[in-house]
Amino acid sequence: xxxxxxxxxxxxxxxxxxxxxxxxxxxxxxxxxxxxxxxxxxxxxxxxxxxxxxxxxxxxxxxxxxxxxxxxxxxxxxxxxxxxxxxxxxxxxxxxxxxxxxxxxxxxxxxxxxxxxxxxxxxxxxxxxxxxxxxxxxxxxxxxxxxxxxxxxxxxxxxxxxxxxxxxxxxxxxxxxxxxxxxxxxxxxxxxxxxxxxxxxxxxxxxxxxxxxxxxxxxxxxxxxxxxxxxxxxxxxxxxxxxxxxxxxxxxxxxxxxxxxxxxxxxxxxxxxxxxxxxxxxxxxxxxxxxxxxxxxxxxxxxxxxxxxxxxxxxxxxxxxxxxxxxxxxxxxxxxxxxxxxxxxxxxxxxxxxxxxxxxxxx
Amino acid sequence: xxxxxxxxxxxxxxxxxxxxxxxxxxxxxxxxxxxxxxxxxxxxxxxxxxxxxxxxxxxxxxxxxxxxxxxxxxxxxxxxxxxxxxxxxxxxxxxxxxxxxxxxxxxxxxxxxxxxxxxxxxxxxxxxxxxxxxxxxxxxxxxxxxxxxxxxxxxxxxxxxxxxxxxxxxxxxxxxxxxxxxxxxxxxxxxxxxxxxxxxxxxxxxxxxxxxxxxxxxxxxxxxxxxxxxxxxxxxxxxxxxxxxxxxxxxxxxxxxxxxxxxxxxxxxxxxxxxxxxxxxxxxxxxxxxxxxxxxxxxxxxxxxxxxxxxxxxxxxxxxx
Numbered sequence: 001x002x003x004x005x006x007x008x009x010x011x012x013x014x015x016x017x018x019x020x021x022x023x024x025x026x027x028x029x030x031x032x033x034x035x036x037x038x039x040x041x042x043x044x045x046x047x048x049x050x051x052x053x054x055x056x057x058x059x060x061x062x063x064x065x066x067x068x069x070x071x072x073x074x075x076x077x078x079x080x081x082x083x084x085x086x087x088x089x090x091x092x093x094x095x096x097x098x099x100x101x102x103x104x105x106x107x108x109x110x111x112x113x114x115x116x117x118x119x120x121x122x123x124x125x126x127x128x129x130x131x132x133x134x135x136x137x138x139x140x141x142x143x144x145x146x147x148x149x150x151x152x153x154x155x156x157x158x159x160x161x162x163x164x165x166x167x168x169x170x171x172x173x174x175x176x177x178x179x180x181x182x183x184x185x186x187x188x189x190x191x192x193x194x195x196x197x198x199x200x201x202x203x204x205x206x207x208x209x210x211x212x213x214x215x216x217x218x219x220x221x222x223x224x225x226x227x228x229x230x231x232x233x234x235x236x237x238x239x240x241x242x243x244x245x246x247x248x249x250x251x252x253x254x255x256x257x258x259x260x261x262x263x264x265x266x267x268x269x270x271x272x273x274x275x276x277x278x279x280x281x282x283x284x285x286x287x288x289x290x291x292x293x294x295x296x297x298x299x300x301x302x303x304x305x306x307x308x309x310x311x312x313x314x315x316x317x318x319x320x321x322x323x324x325x326x327x328x329x330x331x332x333x334x335x336x337x338x339x340x341x342x343x344x345x346x347x348x349x350x351x352x353x354x355x356x357x358x359x360x361x362x363x
Numbered sequence: 364x365x366x367x368x369x370x371x372x373x374x375x376x377x378x379x380x381x382x383x384x385x386x387x388x389x390x391x392x393x394x395x396x397x398x399x400x401x402x403x404x405x406x407x408x409x410x411x412x413x414x415x416x417x418x419x420x421x422x423x424x425x426x427x428x429x430x431x432x433x434x435x436x437x438x439x440x441x442x443x444x445x446x447x448x449x450x451x452x453x454x455x456x457x458x459x460x461x462x463x464x465x466x467x468x469x470x471x472x473x474x475x476x477x478x479x480x481x482x483x484x485x486x487x488x489x490x491x492x493x494x495x496x497x498x499x500x501x502x503x504x505x506x507x508x509x510x511x512x513x514x515x516x517x518x519x520x521x522x523x524x525x526x527x528x529x530x531x532x533x534x535x536x537x538x539x540x541x542x543x544x545x546x547x548x549x550x551x552x553x554x555x556x557x558x559x560x561x562x563x564x565x566x567x568x569x570x571x572x573x574x575x576x577x578x579x580x581x582x583x584x585x586x587x588x589x590x591x592x593x594x595x596x597x598x599x600x601x602x603x604x605x606x607x608x609x610x611x612x613x614x615x616x617x618x619x620x621x622x623x624x625x626x627x628x629x630x631x632x633x634x635x636x637x638x639x640x641x642x643x644x645x646x647x648x649x650x651x652x653x654x655x656x657x658x659x660x661x662x663x664x665x666x667x668x669x670x671x672x673x674x675x676x677x678x679x680x681x682x683x684x
Contacts, residue, residue, distance in 0.1 A: 006482030010471060017470040017506075060606035196468075199595050202520075208483040209455045363432065 003210055007218035008225075014192065015222065024188055026230060030237060036173050037242040047134055050083035050092040057103025057108065063120070063155075063337035066142045067096065073138055085164050087123060089333065095123035095162070100154075106146075109154040117153045117354035123160045130243065148160040171245070173236035175329040176298035179322030181230045182257055183292060185223050186264020187285050190271035193219075194281040199270075203363045212362070220265060227261035230272040235329075248328040256328060256341070260321040263345045266352035269315070292318045302335060320344040381408040383561045384429060388438030391424050398424040400585035401438065406563060406578075408529075411556050413576035415670070422565035423463055426534050429563070430460050441531060444446040458486060458530040459523030463538070463565075466513040473499050473518055476507055477525065484526040497551070499520040513544025522549060531555055533564040537571060549574055559561055565658040569670040581670075581677060588677045593670060601668030602677055606637040606645055608660035614653060617627035622648045629672075631681045634662075636672070 012108060015021055044246070049067065053060050068075050076092060083095040098120055105118035122139055124132040124280050147153040196202050205215060232252065238244040248251075271288070275281035293299070296318035302310055313319050324341035326332030372484055384406035391399040399421040406412040414422040427433045429442050432449030440447045447453045468476055474490060481487035494503050497517045502510060504666050507518065516536055533552065537545040552575050555562055566572055572579050580590040589596055603626055610633050619628045624641035638647040644667055653660050675681055 003482045006479050010479045011470060011477065013475065014468055014470045063466055160412040199463050199469070200464050200466035201468060203432060204460070206432055207455065207458075207462075208480065209452070210483045 003156035004108050004214045004218050004221070005216065007210070008221045010220045011192075011218055012225065015226070018192070019232045021191070024227060025181060025184045027235070028184070029177040029230070029234060031182075033170075033174060033177050033234065033237060034241070035161065037170050038176070039240075044071045046074070047094065047131070047138060048074045048076065048092045049084045049135075049138075050078045050086055052078060052080045052083050052095060052097040054080070054100045055098050055102040059103035059106040060098045060270075063102075063142070063146070064100060064144065067138070070138045070142065075294050084123065084162060087125070096120075096139070097121040106154055117156045120155055120159045120186070121160050122157045123162045125162055129245075133315065139229065154182060170238070170242045170302075171330045172332060173298075173328065174234060174242070174244045175332070176296075176322045177204060178231055178257070178329075179236045179260065179296070179318055179325050180293060180298050182227050182260040183264045183318050184289065185227045185230065186261050186266075187288060188269045189219060189223055189270060190285055191278060193268070193272040194275050195278045197363070198278055201363075206362060220262060223265050224258055225260050227257050231257045234264040244330065246329050252328045255323065256324045256345075258344060259349075260317075260344050263317055263321075263349040263352070266349050266356060269360055271355035273356050273361070278288045278325035292316050295319070296322050297335065298322050317348040319346055370641065373566070381494060382406065382459075383408050383410075383443060384412075384414060384563065385441045386425075386429070387440075388580065389428065389440055390420055390437035391421075391428060391433065392436050397585050399428070399435070400680065402580075402582075402585070402587045404580050404587060404590060406561060408561055409556070409559050409661055410577045411552065411562040411564065411575050413572045414563070414570070414582055415566055415572045415579050415674075416565075420582040425582075426532050426563065430458065430532055431455060434536035456526060459526065459528030461516075461519040461523040461531075461533045461536060463534040465519035467507040467518060467561050470506055472504050472506055473510070474503045476518065477521060478524045478630055480654055481610055486527070487525050488527060493524060495520045496524075498547070511544070513540050513547065516544070516548060517551070518546070522654035524555075526542055530561045530563070535565055535567070537566070537568065545571070560656065569674070573670055581674060583678050589673065596670065596673050597668050600673055601638065603638045603640050604642055604665055604667055605672060606639055606642060606649065606663070607631075607634050608649075608663040609633055610635050611653075611660070613656040614660075615660050618652060619649075622652065629675055631671075631675060636675075638668070638672075643673045 016142065051064055051067070053064065067073060076086075077193040078086065080095075080097055083092065084096075086092045086094050100118065102118045105116065120139075120143075124135050126132060143153075143155050144155060159198050160224075202215075214357065224359045235246060235250075235253075236311050239246060243311060243357075265289070269283075271281060291312075295313045296315060296316055298318065302313045302319065305313060322337060323332075323335040324338055324345075327334050327338060376390065379496070380613060382405045382684075384404070386405070387403050389402050390397070399442065401426065402421075404412075414425060416422055424433065428435050429440055429447060431447050431454055435450055442454055443457055445451075447454060450508055468479075471479070473494065477490050477493055481490065494500055497520060499514065499517060499521065504513055507515065520533065520536065523533070536552070537548050540548065549571065552562060552564065562575075564575065576593070578590065578592050579596070581596070582588070589599075610630065614635075614680045616628050619625065619635065622637065623644040624639045625637050625645055626640065627638045629636040629638070637645055639648070646663070646665070649660060
């Protein structure tokens with residue numbers, strides 16, 4: 001046990017003193033998050049509202065015009081059912097329903113016979129506080145004009161909630177980047193492994209009582225530790241700097257980070273099984289990481305890719321890790337159920353482990 | 364039980380009571396290449412034993428089999444009474460190993476690397492003791508990548524001594540070192556011998572073998588050509604002395620071989636070596652022969668035969684870096 005811990009500590013020291021490794025695994029995903037965060041959080045106040053007019057009166061048309069006149073607001077007319085499902089999948093930000101009888105209620109109120117105020121339903125998603133605030137701001141200024149000051153209100157908004165699966169760009173991006181950096185941590189393990197073999201360090205260790213399981217075990221421990229550190233950094237930066245709300249279980253998040261790290265570490269061992277030199281390991285790592293990065297849905301949503309790329313995306317492990325992290329952390333729309341994500345990662349782990357245990361050379 | 368009883372019997376009664384290494388018929392092939400071709404030797408406790416030979420002679424392969432890093436294709440090797448092919452894990456805590464290239468974590472410091480290796484063993488020597496013994500005190504906080512060649516080798520030897528090993532393997536410990544660093548490493552090997560440790564070292568430096576080794580085996584092409592103490596190896600072959608001078612085309616081998624008392628003529632690069640029982644007669648005749656051709660032998664000298672001569676005689680070529 002002492003040897004395992006000492007070797008893990010030595011590996012972590014070596015890693016922390018390797019600036020390139022630290023950059024790729026820790027800084028690089030963070031740079032991406034900050035960059036995209038600044039692009040996407042740049043005060044875009046464009047709201048797309050689904051407009052459901054169940055009244056069809058002059059008054060409801062006037063109300064529609066008042067909303068349409070608000071800066072940055074786009075209205076789309078729909079039936080209520082279509083509107084709610086459009087909001088659930090993120091095609092619209094909010095739904096405004098003008099119920100039957102609105103026109104009559106407004107007319108009665110403005111004739112000085114105050115009865116029940118007319119009700120307009122406003123659907124928002126509380127897990128998206130900034131969008132909700134914008135919707136209330138727009139609704140507030142419209143209704144403020146309709147309801148004259150000092151008089152009983154003619155129209156009152158009734159707030160309804162809808163759980164949407166849509167994410168704003170940064171919420172989509174933060175878990176994706178966590179997945180990406182977990183991948184880097186795993187497959188980049190190939191480079192120091194090959195370097196240690198080239199420098200005969202693995203051979204020298206083989207001449208000591210140290211066992212191979214301790215060697216592999218220390219590598220797993222170290223990579224898990226780095227992956228968890230990344231997860232903490234990325235989640236803190238995402239929530240503090242960019243207001244991403246983590247809605248799901250942190251424990252489950254940690255579980256997927258760990259599973260992903262081990263699966264990609266086994267892929268790293270496969271790379272190290274075939275790369276003879278450190279340079280070759282570098283090249284192979286890049287060759288695997290870049291396509292994986294772009295095809296995994298971390299940057300582009302998979303359903304927007306051409307079909308043949310979608311087919312590739314369906315095979316690569318990062319797709320499932322990033323998807324699982326989005327589902328768990330920010331309640332993102334599922335590309336595959338969580339158990340499928342876990343199963344695919346386990347399958348990659350098993351296959352890579354099998355290949356590496358056959359092909360990995362210690363000397 | 365059988366084999367265990369056998370080894371105890373050997374260890375307590377046989378001639379091989381003090382044999383730390385026993386190798387018989389050891390063979391290792393890489394594809395068509397026979398790297399080690401059926402060699403036999405024994406190393407006694409407390410001995411410094413050398414494997415001397417050029418690169419590719421099979422020295423490193425032999426040592427790595429004895430360290431439990433490779434498995435032989437034929438023959439047996441027992442180290443500290445253990446069969447290396449089946450008992451390598453029991454052997455490893457008891458031996459010290461320094462590979463041909465000092466294998467060190469480049470980004471760790473001297474102290475960190477030593478502490479790491481200490482963690483592998485049950486009763487390691489104190490870090491400071493090792494650092495002092497190997498004169499690495501001034502460099503204790505330096506990363507190993509920043510060490511000089513001599514310091515790297517000393518650190519590699521320090522790592523081989525972490526576990527109080529009974530037997531130390533040093534594979535080409537001074538290759539690539541400058542003369543001062545080489546001397547300091549020789550002192551270190553001699554101090555291991557004084558401590559009563561057994562040392563198996565490989566080298567392709569004749570001088571190193573002569574200074575350090577109690578006994579040595581000369582290897583070439585996977586075979587042991589000759590084995591014994593330096594004196595035995597030299598006197599067995601050469602009663603004579605060697606007269607050497609720079610080669611000159613005016614004096615061909617036929618003329619030289621005909622000089623009085625010359626038993627053989629050899630070439631070592633640009634030098635001509637005349638092996639003779641009677642130095643005075645040979646040199647006198649050589650000078651006369653040269654003068655009659657209007658030349659003078661350059662860098663003329665006389666020496667006793669050395670390991671260099673033994674190697675030249677055995678293989679027909681000189682051993683060079």
